[in-house]
Amino acid sequence: MKQYSVKVDAFEGPLDLLLHLINKYEVDIYDIPVSQITDQYLTFVHTMQELELDVASEYLVMAATLLAIKSKMLLPQKEEEIFEQDPEFEDDPRDELVQRLVEYRRFKEAANDLKEKESSRSLIYARPPVDTSEFTHEDSQTSIGDVTLYDMLAAFQKMSRRVKEKKPKRTRIQSEDVPIEDRMNAIRNQLRGSGKTRFSDLFSEEDRGHMIVTFLAVLELMKTRDVACEQDKNFGEIMIFEREGKASV
Missing domain, CATH: 1.10.10.580 (Structural maintenance of chromosome 1. Chain E)
Structure with missing residues (x-):
């Protein structure tokens, strides 16, 4: 079959996909069910690959990170005690990911606020009014x-x-x-x-x-x-x- 290269602007990165899944399944961002979210994330990435949507390497890096966190959380208690002796061991392997998601969500909300302000500001013109009736119908159909x-x-x-x-x-x-x-x-x-x-x-x-x-x-x-x-x-x-x-x- 002929190969098609389709660029989709809606993808904003792996953190955006993770945040979408967290909102979709209404889970607590501070207590992420890693097993469920990892399975859903991998399903989306595999679907993107099947559709040849040119999955960026950062999506695959995040998939590996999720699998690593999932593996750590499945370790038996004895193996966890071994990791606790490591000074770099984290009490909850999800902590770093949660911090990244919270920060990403904060910036995304700020970006949305700025976008709304930009839209409001774009309605202000420093020139006399002009006839825009010919554009009114098309503007109402932009969604x-x-x-x-x-x-x-x-x-x-x-x-x-x-x-x-x-x-x-x-x-x-x-x-x-x-x-x-x-x-x-x-x-x-x-x-x-x-x-x-x-x-x-x-x-x-x-x-x-x-x-x-x-x-x-x-x-x-x-x-x-x-x-x-x-x-x-x-x-x-x-x-x-x-x-x-x-x-x-």
């Missing part, structure tokens, strides 16, 4: 929905598991490569007919190559603001909408 890239990856994971469960043990599938541009046009045409569709309904074929191209096509349509995605609740069905003003594209 692409409340769904994050992590939510999209989780939906793709669920879809992949469903296909694997339905797929026979032995199968031989022959399929032709589908250019991502063609798949984007097919999704546009599907939305023009109905206005909206469920994310799962886009995967009419169970060929893995076709599934990956479909997923990347949705990401590109979100990036170009041709579609908007919404999710009513965590782990719920993602709905994809055609954005107003894009029907003639």
Whole structure:
């Protein structure tokens, strides 16, 4: 299958992914269930690798760090006593990671505050008013929905598991490569007919190559603001909408 290089701006680094998982599963940042978070983190990284999203080395370094912390926390008591004799031994192997996450969260919140102030300041002009009515409609449609890239990856994971469960043990599938541009046009045409569709309904074929191209096509349509995605609740069905003003594209 043809290789596609897709740059996704929503990824801000491994700490951002960890913070997302902590918020998603509503766990205490000062008492992280390392085993659960590590498993979920590795699942996301593996999915990113399968989709060829060019996973940065820092994600893999964090994965190794999580596995090391998980191993230390699983050590028997006798082995822990040996580590306690080491002057560099930490009472809780999670402490350093927790400090990094708390600091990252603090800077992220500060960055969001600055971004809001920037947005407010951008509304102030030191010149006479001008007619902006022609831009009003487009400005009201700048949102692409409340769904994050992590939510999209989780939906793709669920879809992949469903296909694997339905797929026979032995199968031989022959399929032709589908250019991502063609798949984007097919999704546009599907939305023009109905206005909206469920994310799962886009995967009419169970060929893995076709599934990956479909997923990347949705990401590109979100990036170009041709579609908007919404999710009513965590782990719920993602709905994809055609954005107003894009029907003639």
